[in-house]
Amino acid sequence: MSTYTYKARTSTGALREGNIIADSADSARSKLQRQSLRVFFIEEDKEKIWKEGTVHIQSIELMMMTRQLSTMVKAGVPILTAVKSLQKQIGNPGLADVLKKVELLISGGKTLSQALSAYPEIFNDLYVNVVIAGEAGGVLPEVLQRLATLIERDHEIMTEVKGALRYPTYVTLALVGAFLFLVNIVVPKFTTMFLRFKLDLPIPTRILIFLSTTMKSYWWAYLLGGIALYLGFHSFKKSSYGANLLARIQLKLPVVGELIIKFNMARFANLMSTLIRSGVPVLNCIDIIKKTVTNQVIEAEFLKVRSRIESGAPIHEYMEESPVFPAMLTQMVQIGEESGSLDEMLATVADHFEMETRYTVKALTSLIEPLMTVVMGIMVLGLALGIFMPMWEMTKATKG
Numbered sequence: 001m002s003t004y005t006y007k008a009r010t011s012t013g014a015l016r017e018g019n020i021i022a023d024s025a026d027s028a029r030s031k032l033q034r035q036s037l038r039v040f041f042i043e044e045d046k047e048k049i050w051k052e053g054t055v056h057i058q059s060i061e062l063m064m065m066t067r068q069l070s071t072m073v074k075a076g077v078p079i080l081t082a083v084k085s086l087q088k089q090i091g092n093p094g095l096a097d098v099l100k101k102v103e104l105l106i107s108g109g110k111t112l113s114q115a116l117s118a119y120p121e122i123f124n125d126l127y128v129n130v131v132i133a134g135e136a137g138g139v140l141p142e143v144l145q146r147l148a149t150l151i152e153r154d155h156e157i158m159t160e161v162k163g164a165l166r167y168p169t170y171v172t173l174a175l176v177g178a179f180l181f182l183v184n185i186v187v188p189k190f191t192t193m194f195l196r197f198k199l200d201l202p203i204p205t206r207i208l209i210f211l212s213t214t215m216k217s218y219w220w221a222y223l224l225g226g227i228a229l230y231l232g233f234h235s236f237k238k239s240s241y242g243a244n245l246l247a248r249i250q251l252k253l254p255v256v257g258e259l260i261i262k263f264n265m266a267r268f269a270n271l272m273s274t275l276i277r278s279g280v281p282v283l284n285c286i287d288i289i290k291k292t293v294t295n296q297v298i299e300a301e302f303l304k305v306r307s308r309i310e311s312g313a314p315i316h317e318y319m320e321e322s323p324v325f326p327a328m329l330t331q332m333v334q335i336g337e338e339s340g341s342l343d344e345m346l347a348t349v350a351d352h353f354e355m356e357t358r359y360t361v362k363a364l365t366s367l368i369e370p371l372m373t374v375v376m377g378i379m380v381l382g383l384a385l386g387i388f389m390p391m392w393e394m395t396k397a398t399k400g
Helices: 025-033 059-074 079-089 093-107 112-116 125-137 140-196 203-217 219-238 240-252 256-277 282-289 296-310 315-321 327-339 342-399
Strands: 002-009 015-022 038-044
Touching: 002 025, 015 025, 025 038, 059 079, 059 093, 059 140, 079 093, 093 112, 112 125, 125 140, 125 256, 125 282, 140 203, 140 256, 140 342, 203 219, 203 342, 219 240, 240 256, 240 296, 256 282, 256 296, 256 342, 282 296, 296 315, 315 327, 327 342
Parallel strands: none
Antiparallel strands: 002 015, 002 038
């Protein structure tokens, strides 16, 4: 889509100037003519061409925007005015620009949900479907508030999970950096001394000298090998077989598999509760939720749940048969379906699994820290043996 600047006359002859979003100049002209405007100038604004994927926003920014929109709509502010006001309040220029285009689409006759759906890289299916339900039920402020809360809770739990993985990432990078420094700077200085004494070098020292020599002479081979391994793994991960295999391995890993299941169950219960309360049909809920799942095996299980629902079975039926869905979730879903309070049961179970996810994140952190300490210790021991064992031999030879 592109932005077009236009000048036109109303039926009374008054001058009207502004911007409109359309696929082409002809499409823009047709839209304006349907508004009873006589267009005498229209031109594409080259500085305002929309480029897909160029806007990056944080979930916390989307949450704040949604809360502000909910507050204004609840206070009786018209949608068009509210969206226009948000542009001045948003600190992210990219998001403000998108809201400007949303404003233009609404002024051209689109509903809020239709305007938001034009930018799926920011407003996903979940967001748009909740807004559609709010518009249809006349409860837009309420559903926007629920949506903001949902985004906030999801952001909080994702931040905790990423925080748990940050420590091992930094330690690994530090270890790799230290290893490369020692092998390329320190070891060569000792190598000359060891060879001068013509010692029978131990295996750790031979390995270090081999790595030092080959890295210096064939660094390009190591670089190409690393790139080839990365691209090969990335390609394997993207393939259907590779993605499925890695997803299965993830679920079998101690603590990690437990964390993945609990995190996805918390997200499922939270999303499902919000969508049902907003009036979204159950099948549509499953279609939306399966796109947010972080593991391919769990996603496949949701597809099977959807298939059973389509055939007339209750939601909990397949969940009872699947090893992926925890017993507590299945039981709460069954109680909710039988009592007609599925959204409330899901909200309760979402709180439970969010708490469980936080506990598991802490357990993972407490497991990673000693594990990284052991890895660091083994690396330091290997380097120490590689350097100091020949030095001990040299000392003996000197004394002898």
